[in-house]
Amino acid sequence: MHDIDARLGRIRGDVPPQAHNARTIAALTSNPGCARRAIMDAAGIDKPRLASYIGFPAPFGQSQFAITRGNAFEAQVKANGCAELLRLLREQLGLPIPEVSYDDLEEVGGHRSQHLRHARTRSLLTRAAGAGGDAGTLFDHPLLRLDVGGRPVYLEPDLIAFRLGGRFHVVEIKSFAVIDGQADGDKVAAAAIQSAVYVLAMRQLLAELGTGPEAVAREVVLVCPENFSNRPVATLLDVRQQLTVLGRQLSRLDRIESLVGLQPPGLTFDLELDQAGVPHRPAAELADDVRTVPARYAPECLASCEMCFFCRDEARGQTAALGRAAADELGAVHSVQMALGLADGTLTPADDQAEAAALLREAARLRRECLGETA
């Protein structure tokens, strides 16, 4: 483990590793086959900075308006001892009337230190898990910890954990609207995977205390504004699948050793910062180093990875850049150039390309017919 830490440290250079949060951990699952991303995440590279230094800045991050809106909605749901949330939980999950206990874990005795808050979260959740009926129902802002790539990461969730019938549930408050019972699929998917991170972290915490994983429900409660109003509505979301994906991804990060072993020994993404934090490494040299680690670009990366523009530029002319559906159809045909050649018959397909080539020729014929060309 020491070797790999030293190696990752060399790749990162002389800066502290970037901290993960639920968002970045959730993003890990979006492209599991990408070695470049896996190594950068394991080493804790400051990807936005690296990307803009080599000339491909990604306009990333949440908009300030979205953050403000999210906070306002969350404050509304939690106001007055979670009055609105209690109503939703009573209606949706049949939370009994006496269960209204509320513990605020955002501050401990006027302090916000992560260490203190985590310790208090632990002690309160232990008490709740150990005791029977009445040891707390709502826990606001518990600070959880998850091991990512062998390093503990504090998760600052804007969630509430609540306990019903001896099981904990995670409540995730999101400000995107559910209109007519329908919400934006991508946003729900993102919320599901983020909640799964919290479920996993809570299970880990309870496992340390000797409680089984079934103590945290795999259904999370998603609270969103309804239609065009500010009135919250709660939905149950099953995150079983996301939990499996996350578990696999995180264990893969632990096995980063083998992936790093495949890379040249001198590899580093160090920006060579001086005392004032100004980078001195030639950008071209750094970009070459980044290129040595294979990436697997797909258009979906644009939504989740800071390196996306660099990888897209690199993947230009590759069929992978056309999206997963097209890449799957084309099979062993890797470049656009080759696909065009196969389609107009100037290239002869190899054995493993025969099927795709037949499809391409058929497509080319149809196109010609549609466009009224006679060949």
Place this chain on the structure above:
Amino acid sequence: MPAAPKLLSAVNEAFFAGLIPSARLTSLRRDEERSFRSAPFARPYYLCAALTAELLAPARGLLAVSTWPMDRRVIGPLSPRVNYLSAAIRVAESFLRIRSPGPAAQRLLWRFAANIPGAADGARNMDPATVARAAQAELQVHADDDRAARTAAAGRARRQLDDAGQLFGSRLRLTGQAGAGRA
């Protein structure tokens, strides 16, 4: 009962003339603490903090009045709900008292009624007496447990804290580097 600045300004808008912007109330507690510490008990009352039952620290975002007995200013795990229900009863009573409640009062009452089981069917056909009854019914469920927790914590606060601490809460003192520096 201790309340959040937002609720205070909503109540003020509903039942009294004039507006108190809730933003102006946020820094008030710190000013009051400073004023008390420089000249203790120079005024008949101060706006002070509510204390969390477990650590006797100032509870986040709540204002209280210094002349209230300690057990009303302590916040146990059930107290946020108990205070909410008590506030609902008070608002419903005030609603009955005034002659023609305005839209702000309507809105305020509905905000309570919507989240109390059996209080009202909709914002249009709300009956303040029913709201108060429903709130009272739920309050009965929590009242005893909450009172026990508060009384115990209040006793501790009176024994352990000095005058300023009783009004504005004690902050956890960290020893050396432990906690603060470690991540």
